[in-house]
Amino acid sequence: MVLITLVSSDEQNFPVERELLKQSGTIETLIVNMNLDDEDTDAAAMPIPLPNVKGDVLEKVIQWMEHHKGDPVKEGDNEDNNAEIVVPQWDDDFFKPAMYGSKHLELTVAASYLDIKNLLTLSCKAISNTFKGKTGPQIREEWGVPNEFTPEEEEAIRKENEWSE
Amino acid sequence: MSAPEAGKRVDEETTGPEVVDRKEDGEDTASPSQANVKEADEETFPAQTVDSEETAADETNSEIPSLLSLPRELLSHIFTFLPLEDRMRARVNKLLSDIESSSKYYLDTVSVQEPSTATISRPMRKCPLECIDRIADRTTAQWFEIMMPGSDKDIIKSSVKYSIFSRINFSRITLKFRGSFVGQEFMKDEPLLLNELSKKGNFLDFGPFLTEDQIHQIYKNILDGSMRVRHLMIRGIPTGTRLAFLDLIGITFVNSEVRWDRDFQVYKTSYCQTHDRFDVFAGRLQISFDDDTSSKYDYGVSIILHPTEQSKLEAVHVAQKDSAFRNNL
Numbered sequence: 001m002v003l004i005t006l007v008s009s010d011e012q013n014f015p016v017e018r019e020l021l022k023q024s025g026t027i028e029t030l031i032v033n034m035n036l037d038d039e040d041t042d043a044a045a046m047p048i049p050l051p052n053v054k055g056d057v058l059e060k061v062i063q064w065m066e067h068h069k070g071d072p073v074k075e076g077d078n079e080d081n082n083a084e085i086v087v088p089q090w091d092d093d094f095f096k097p098a099m100y101g102s103k104h105l106e107l108t109v110a111a112s113y114l115d116i117k118n119l120l121t122l123s124c125k126a127i128s129n130t131f132k133g134k135t136g137p138q139i140r141e142e143w144g145v146p147n148e149f150t151p152e153e154e155e156a157i158r159k160e161n162e163w164s165e
Numbered sequence: 166m167s168a169p170e171a172g173k174r175v176d177e178e179t180t181g182p183e184v185v186d187r188k189e190d191g192e193d194t195a196s197p198s199q200a201n202v203k204e205a206d207e208e209t210f211p212a213q214t215v216d217s218e219e220t221a222a223d224e225t226n227s228e229i230p231s232l233l234s235l236p237r238e239l240l241s242h243i244f245t246f247l248p249l250e251d252r253m254r255a256r257v258n259k260l261l262s263d264i265e266s267s268s269k270y271y272l273d274t275v276s277v278q279e280p281s282t283a284t285i286s287r288p289m290r291k292c293p294l295e296c297i298d299r300i301a302d303r304t305t306a307q308w309f310e311i312m313m314p315g316s317d318k319d320i321i322k323s324s325v326k327y328s329i330f331s332r333i334n335f336s337r338i339t340l341k342f343r344g345s346f347v348g349q350e351f352m353k354d355e356p357l358l359l360n361e362l363s364k365k366g367n368f369l370d371f372g373p374f375l376t377e378d379q380i381h382q383i384y385k386n387i388l389d390g391s392m393r394v395r396h397l398m399i400r401g402i403p404t405g406t407r408l409a410f411l412d413l414i415g416i417t418f419v420n421s422e423v424r425w426d427r428d429f430q431v432y433k434t435s436y437c438q439t440h441d442r443f444d445v446f447a448g449r450l451q452i453s454f455d456d457d458t459s460s461k462y463d464y465g466v467s468i469i470l471h472p473t474e475q476s477k478l479e480a481v482h483v484a485q486k487d488s489a490f491r492n493n494l
Contacts, residue, residue, distance in 0.1 A: 080271045080305075082245045084287070102231050112239055124239065128246035136257040143232035148259045157256055163292050164250035
């Protein structure tokens, strides 16, 4: 089994199975650029720095990739059916403990930076699920979003949304 | 030193002194956007470095809550997962409201048949016409169904419905009028409309308001492939219009017999004594029409350019089965 070492922004080393890293477009590009797939290259001696991902986030990313090893990678950015996507139970359990905090948001940013399409999709879908059926004040409270609207603007939006409540 | 285990962090004890924890060095890598992350959260999971990303919150507020610390691009992406009603309710902040106002909507169906209400799916629900008007420029519907109102074309033109009709994107459109005369007047007044609809939709589904020349124009659009339209269906067409259109494309229809000056197959697939249906195939083209001898109106005409030979063969197979069923009656 070929291992490739990823180095987080806080300089923690993570040896990861080569096969898993195919899920990340960013890392795949780095592997190609660094010739790490060449037989003559000593991959173990050439760690890949990931200066935008901290160690504890990278650990979660690797955990997620291990569970999804071999899954087909989503092609393109087709948004047509995004509202229909369902977060599988394992992923829901994986995301839930960190929801409403920075941990899940950081995982989402890392999925975007590392170009792990399936993780980004499911992570964003999990966040969007927290909005479902909630009122404006509930969303603000749960996600700590400030209300910058004037009372008049607030009332106009409330009236526009009456049908949806 | 033993070999590292895949996927596990290699800590200082196993990797030696080259592993440096920047925090221990006193180097603060957290961006300003992370300073306000909830205290409890920081204890278990220190904020991530996203220095290179411009966060959405940077644009709005120095008191940055965690959700708004996401880059705007990611917030926009999150909105694409929300159905219409949830996205409307998610406008809880100026930034999020701005993101909603630029986000795109993909709906299965948008049906506008009542004066002030639309029905959308999925999930299926009713919403005010003003809501569809608000998002029409940014909406693509698989199937857009609209019943145009009134008996006066000026009312039609000034209505919210007309505005939605001209702005929404769709794959299939069902266009109906309250009265075929209104539809004919409307089409006369909008000579470019059929071309516009042929460019936007691949399936045009109309009531009985087109003339034979207008049907012929769409037929040519279907055949030359220069526009998106590949399927036209006209419901309740007057028999005279149907015969005149067939004549324009060289098909003669006399005594329930189809003649055409090109290679074609025809199947008679009717279900009752007064009503015959004919499926005519030529190349990948399929023209289906009804001949109702008891009325001045036929059920309809359908023109399809099949995308592949396989889909044409499947349609031929269905016609053959229906024809065999009819012959055994």
